[in-house]
Each structure stands twice: as C-alpha cells, then as structure tokens.
Amino acid sequence: MDLSGLTVAELRVLKDQVKQALTDREHQEQVKAREQILAIAQNAGISLQDLLGAQSRGKSSAPKAKVAVRYRHPSDASLQWTGRGRQPKWVQDWVASGQTLDAIHV
Numbered sequence: 001m002d003l004s005g006l007t008v009a010e011l012r013v014l015k016d017q018v019k020q021a022l023t024d025r026e027h028q029e030q031v032k033a034r035e036q037i038l039a040i041a042q043n044a045g046i047s048l049q050d051l052l053g054a055q056s057r058g059k060s061s062a063p064k065a066k067v068a069v070r071y072r073h074p075s076d077a078s079l080q081w082t083g084r085g086r087q088p089k090w091v092q093d094w095v096a097s098g099q100t101l102d103a104i105h106v
Helices: 008-043 048-053 089-096
Strands: none
Touching (some): 008 048
C-alpha cells in the first residue's frame, strides 16, 4: 500500500481506522480462543469452575498461620506482641523505663 500520496488528514483517518480494526480483531481472537479453550475443557470433562479454580493468581487459598507471641507483659498476660511490626505502646514504655526485651521474652 503506497501511503506517499495521502495527506496528513487522510493518514490520521487511516491511523484511526487501523487502531479500530486492530482492537476489533484482537477482541474477535480473544473470543475465539476462549471458545476453543472451553470446548477443549468440556471435551476433557473439566468444568469451568475447575478450570478457573486451578489458577492461584498469586494468592493462596490456604489460611495464614498465626505468628507466635514472643513478648508478653509480666503483669498483664493479655498484652502480647509477636515481635513483628511497630512496637506496641506498652513495649515502648517498658524499654523506655530501662527494662530489656529479654525480660519479657516468652
């Protein structure tokens, strides 16, 4: 296709038409691929839920295990800290009073 004889305005129109044609063609190919994948799964006896459920998408469906408590207030056992994240106020106060974390380590 020789584009040298087209004006700038005609080239811009052509560019827009090409973009739209590409978008339409990509959508058609996605629909076709989806239909082929579903047909293959159906022929193999795999349900759509099983097919999509097999993907983890980076997140685990297993519940996360709780982190063990590493520090506990000596006089109030309900005040606990795992040692992760920011120190709770009671730990900050404990350390500021001159005590060590080893003294409250579980």
